[in-house]
Amino acid sequence: MKIELLAPAGDLEKLKAAVLYGADAVYLGGRHFGLRAGAGNFSEEELIEGVRFAHGKGVQVYVTVNIFAHNSDLEVLPAYLETIRAAGADAVIVSDPGVIDLIRRLHPGLPIHLSTQANTTNWAAASFWERLGVKRIVLARELSLPEIGQIRDKVQLELEIFVHGAMCISYSGRCLLSNYLTGRDANRGDCAQSCRWRYALVEEKRPGEYFGIEEDDRGSYILGSRDLCLIEHIPQLVKAGINSFKIEGRMKSVNYVAGVVKVYREALDAYLADPENYTFNPAWWEEISKVSHRSYTTGFLSGSPGVSGQHYEGEIYKRSRVFVGLVRDYDHTSGLALVEQRNRFALGDEVEVLVPGGNNFSQKIIEIIDQEGCSVAAAPHPQQLVRVPFDRAVPEYAILRRI
Structure with a gap:
């Protein structure tokens, strides 16, 4: 069974690193309509070069168009979709039903992947999107392994899940914190990651007096999710019928992309080569811990993670290199x-x-x-x-x- 390893490409350099270190496919954003406005992203010329480089190595390219569009977006979106099609992209990642309908009418041959931003958490929703012509669904991160299996039993389309990277405290970006505090809209690609900030409590009649709510003397991390890491659970995920293993991190460094992709490539290849005799190599865990990361969690794979999914320690990021x-x-x-x-x-x-x-x-x-x-x-x-x-x-x- 062919399982795709899908890597983030925040810019052209990271795309090339992802390809060279073993990705089967990369996902990226252009200068518009994607949910990582802070990433380097791709100009039209860079998109063409990136697709050419990836295709030359047998790697596919998916382009994010996953904002929740406003009326003004729809006026300029057709020209942008034509740019993506002309560049040779293999699919677009979309969350808005109106944008999906527009793509189906203008470019019926362009495969559509439903973004995790659409928060698909049940088989009925997956079946609905399948009837609308979606080829693949990026499932919500908030699903357990049995829930994923139930969805797999009900639909024929491809299923993709995040296996590594940052977690959102909300349902994949459905959050008002950034917009409220900074005016930067998470649902239009400009999240300020306000949930990662340090907070204190202020009583209404005592302005300027801050009461700590932290678990230690360095600040509060009550909104800080740990990072997802499912490197040890590849056999279960393959058996659950997942088609694509997705790594989060379009805003991470080229070192992060290369290191994480290489480890998952080795682990996935080892399992697929001999599932019956597969054993997890502790060296993979050591390697995955060298890149800058928050403490790891398996997220919702075994059910709600509770406090184990949150970060309460003093130093948020860990790295040994x-x-x-x-x-x-x-x-x-x-x-x-x-x-x-x-x-x-x-x-x-x-x-x-x-x-x-x-x-x-x-x-x-x-x-x-x-x-x-x-x-x-x-x-x-x-x-x-x-x-x-x-x-x-x-x-x-x-x-x-x-x-």
């Missing part, structure tokens, strides 16, 4: 890699090299050569290009992480 560089080129004659700096690194640093389609390795930085050909002690400047010798060949898009 710092992303310091991205390999842009490698000279086999000199053994030097052209590295684009992402965080400061220096002589003597021990770095771990994450490579697409191969084994990671570690080594010490023994030399750094700047663009003028001079040996320097460190690479302190953002996106500075330097050359670094490596003990072995490193491919483009290899990632350097300081231990």
Whole structure:
């Protein structure tokens, strides 16, 4: 059974990383009508280049058009849909019934995936969307494994679920906090993630006096969901009839995309190759914990997570590695890699090299050569290009992480 691994592509660089590190498909947003306005997103030219690159590697591209549209949006949407179709996108991810109807009339051959923003939580709703011609449903994150199985039994369309990444405290964006506090509408792609802020209690007649409601002395996290991670539950999800495993993170770094995609690729391939003898490799858990993340949870997979789904600890983000560089080129004659700096690194640093389609390795930085050909002690400047010798060949898009 072919199971799709679907990765986020916040910009062209992340798209290429997702493809090279093992994604079967990527999802991205253009400059309009998507629910990640803060991501880099794609111009028309970048969309064409991204589709061409992905298709050249046998990878599909899905474009988000999943806002809840207002009347003014409908006036310009047809031209944008034509841009997506002309670029060669393999499907559009949509949540608004009016937009779905518009696509079916203007581009009946363009497959429609129903966004998680539509909050499909039962088989009757899934059946309704199936009759309307939707090819795939991205199920709500708030479903348990038995509920997913019941939906699978009732419909023939494809089912996609999130297996990794950030969770929303509301039903996938149906939240007024951001709009109320900042004027930025979560349902039009501009969520300020107000639920991640630190809060205190103020009594009406005592302005300026803040009473802590936190569980520790660093602040309150009562609205902060943990991050979803289902890496250990691949067998159950495959048996439940899931067609696509989706990774959240269009606003995350290229390091996050590469690291998470690689781990899920290895785990999924290992299970599909030999389901009867499959065992979970603890190294996958170690690797998935190296990228910046909140404490992990399995979400609603076994029912309501209760307090285990929320973050109550002092430090929200965890990481054991710092992303310091991205390999842009490698000279086999000199053994030097052209590295684009992402965080400061220096002589003597021990770095771990994450490579697409191969084994990671570690080594010490023994030399750094700047663009003028001079040996320097460190690479302190953002996106500075330097050359670094490596003990072995490193491919483009290899990632350097300081231990």
